[in-house]
Amino acid sequence: MRHRSTDTSKEIWISPREPQQQVFRVDCLGAYPPRLKSSHKYHLSCRLCPSVKQVALSSYNRPVQQSQPEHHLHHPPLIYHQHEPKMPDLIPHQPRPRILSGMRPTGPLHLGNYMGALFNWVRLQNLLTDAGEPQYDCFFFIADLHALTTDYADPASLRKNIRDVALDFLAAGLDPERSTLFVQSHVPQHAELFTLFSMFTPLPWLERVPTYKDQQEQLREKDLNTFGFLGYPLLQAADILLYQPDFVPVGADQVAHVELTREVARRFNQLYCSLQTPAIAKAHTEHEKTHSDKDILRAEISADAVTEGVLPEPRVLLTPSPKLPGLDGRKMSKSYGNTLMLSEPEADLRAKLKTMVTDPARVRRTDPGNPEICPVGDLHKVFSTKETIAEVWQGCTTAGIGCIQCKSWLADNIVREIAPIQQRRRDLESDPDRLDAILWDGAARARQRAIQTLQHVRQAIGLE
Ligand code: SF4
Numbered sequence: 001m002r003h004r005s006t007d008t009s010k011e012i013w014i015s016p017r018e019p020q021q022q023v024f025r026v027d028c029l030g031a032y033p034p035r036l037k038s039s040h041k042y043h044l045s046c047r048l049c050p051s052v053k054q055v056a057l058s059s060y061n062r063p064v065q066q067s068q069p070e071h072h073l074h075h076p077p078l079i080y081h082q083h084e085p086k087m088p089d090l091i092p093h094q095p096r097p098r099i100l101s102g103m104r105p106t107g108p109l110h111l112g113n114y115m116g117a118l119f120n121w122v123r124l125q126n127l128l129t130d131a132g133e134p135q136y137d138c139f140f141f142i143a144d145l146h147a148l149t150t151d152y153a154d155p156a157s158l159r160k161n162i163r164d165v166a167l168d169f170l171a172a173g174l175d176p177e178r179s180t181l182f183v184q185s186h187v188p189q190h191a192e193l194f195t196l197f198s199m200f201t202p203l204p205w206l207e208r209v210p211t212y213k214d215q216q217e218q219l220r221e222k223d224l225n226t227f228g229f230l231g232y233p234l235l236q237a238a239d240i241l242l243y244q245p246d247f248v249p250v251g252a253d254q255v256a257h258v259e260l261t262r263e264v265a266r267r268f269n270q271l272y273c274s275l276q277t278p279a280i281a282k283a284h285t286e287h288e289k290t291h292s293d294k295d296i297l298r299a300e301i302s303a304d305a306v307t308e309g310v311l312p313e314p315r316v317l318l319t320p321s322p323k324l325p326g327l328d329g330r331k332m333s334k335s336y337g338n339t340l341m342l343s344e345p346e347a348d349l350r351a352k353l354k355t356m357v358t359d360p361a362r363v364r365r366t367d368p369g370n371p372e373i374c375p376v377g378d379l380h381k382v383f384s385t386k387e388t389i390a391e392v393w394q395g396c397t398t399a400g401i402g403c404i405q406c407k408s409w410l411a412d413n414i415v416r417e418i419a420p421i422q423q424r425r426r427d428l429e430s431d432p433d434r435l436d437a438i439l440w441d442g443a444a445r446a447r448q449r450a451i452q453t454l455q456h457v458r459q460a461i462g463l464e
Helices: 052-064 070-074 111-126 144-151 155-172 189-198 203-207 210-218 232-241 252-272 278-290 293-302 346-354 375-383 386-397 403-429 432-461
Strands: 002-004 011-013 098-103 137-142 179-183 247-250 315-318
Touching (some): 098 232, 111 137, 111 155, 111 247, 137 155, 144 155, 155 179, 155 403, 155 432, 179 432, 189 232, 203 252, 232 252, 247 252, 252 432, 346 403, 375 386, 375 403, 403 432
Parallel strands (some): 098 247, 137 179, 247 315
Antiparallel strands (some): 002 011
């Protein structure tokens, strides 16, 4: 579909589906579009700030011409300098409690990722209040900067991994209409807040995080004596506090990280929010010359949030994370090579399950077993119906069933759980433009919130 703008000198294309015409959304709040090509035509507008539309159109109208230098096509400085950002009134009032969580892009998700986090995210997204309204305002993100803290030397697969995780998010039921889904690095305010936090966070706070030493031990083949790796819990604090969530849904093993986030928020509020802000102090000084109360009032109104503490401390929302062993009985993890993938083809899944370890005491078919200590029993508890679980427990403890049959029942139940997810994933894979648009829109929405927080943080520190 092609439209002409009211300005007849500019032709505007709005459909991305025609092969030679692409649409890129350009927003004025911190992100560049993908690389532009001079052979294509563009519809350029800012959905966040309508006044930018004309600026963008006029500045981008030239890139459509073949003679435009390549670096001008890629770098649109006008967008940043020809309007006043209007952050606060861009945010619709959200009375719902906000929750936020993220996941590293390590490639397609396995069943441990799914049951340990994603399943709960979908559940929280779909919770309704008594009035039938969504219970939470949900933000979920793909933590690609965190992936770089350990894989900085080999980022080749990062782009593909991000898309794989995004596909799994959507296929599992995260809905971009109900949740804000985005990629961390598409919101540059994460890095800025991290930098500001690093100025006042004591080193021992980071060195004492339990996973710091553990991960260095586990990932010995990598050089993790880096500032980025030491600072990743602080980056997590920035990830969280940037969106000022009421709750952070985590499993028990992540509680320490949220506690560090709470300490960082507390320290920030103590350092920068209990005293008169620089803006108010300046207004008082000006008052001696101008005798204008308006300036003081304006400064105080804009500093309301500052005097009360800019960064509220989020609370932990403990979510159930069932024990999900891998094929070798240890925790399911890619680093152990013992995973069953969410996108695993049925034949592969059945073949892998046949190799899964069982109760070591059950050597012969005629030996009774104990599902309570068998990893296959643990998976039955997660994926099977009550009736199947009862049959397994009865059959195993009396040697009434063999392990092959038991695993076959388990495979049936896992396949039933993941088959619709896999179908949705295939549908999404066939439409890569849609995935791009979802992530682009999600990042734009996330940036609105992030910029608002950064504005208050910078004001509190005195950087404005
Ligand atoms: S029958 Fe099932 S639960 Fe019992 S030992 Fe075999 S695999 Fe494990």
